[in-house]
Amino acid sequence: MPANPIKDPAFFSLLLKIDRATADELRQKGCPECGGPLHWANYARSPRGLPTGCGTEHSTRLSLCCGREGCRKRLTPPSVRFLGQKVYVGAAVVLYSAMCHGITLTRIDQLHHLFGVGRQTLVSWRKWWLNDFVSSRFWKWGKGRLSSPPDTTNMPVSLLERFAGTLSERIVQLLRFLAPMTGTPAPSSHAF
Numbered sequence: 001m002p003a004n005p006i007k008d009p010a011f012f013s014l015l016l017k018i019d020r021a022t023a024d025e026l027r028q029k030g031c032p033e034c035g036g037p038l039h040w041a042n043y044a045r046s047p048r049g050l051p052t053g054c055g056t057e058h059s060t061r062l063s064l065c066c067g068r069e070g071c072r073k074r075l076t077p078p079s080v081r082f083l084g085q086k087v088y089v090g091a092a093v094v095l096y097s098a099m100c101h102g103i104t105l106t107r108i109d110q111l112h113h114l115f116g117v118g119r120q121t122l123v124s125w126r127k128w129w130l131n132d133f134v135s136s137r138f139w140k141w142g143k144g145r146l147s148s149p150p151d152t153t154n155m156p157v158s159l160l161e162r163f164a165g166t167l168s169e170r171i172v173q174l175l176r177f178l179a180p181m182t183g184t185p186a187p188s189s190h191a192f
């Protein structure tokens, strides 16, 4: 696998496989409201940050809809590929934000030239990790699942360090950790 996993289509195939398995597991459980059958109701996204060689299946957000008349509840399963409404794929938000740690404007410029991610985008991701993310309901719940609390001034580097393995493996584990915040409706016991 290349040094930068998110330039590798195989890395995204792995993430797609994880999303499909998660969504299919939910589908088989049936509608949480009425017990009716869940059908695929996928929709198109236009994510940025995908490497060349990724087909249209990588731009599809997996989604489910109850088939029972009068219910028709829509469920969007947790995803390791789409981080909420962010335009870039989740892996890019994680990896490039981590590379931004301790950044200076020069470093932001270098990243911008290397990966083509806009300066404003990099700055907004950094704000999101350091402010929005650490004050989110998800984080209040999620941090309890980690072996020890990471340094919240150093996100998402400190989060990546909570997981073991190669860089690719750690990104996958971090995306799995974040996935519950990407699904709707969130499990009722921890609605974010």
Ligand SMILES: [Zn+2]
Binding pocket: 031, 032, 033, 034, 035, 036, 066, 067, 068, 071, 072, 073
């Ligand atoms: Zn239903």
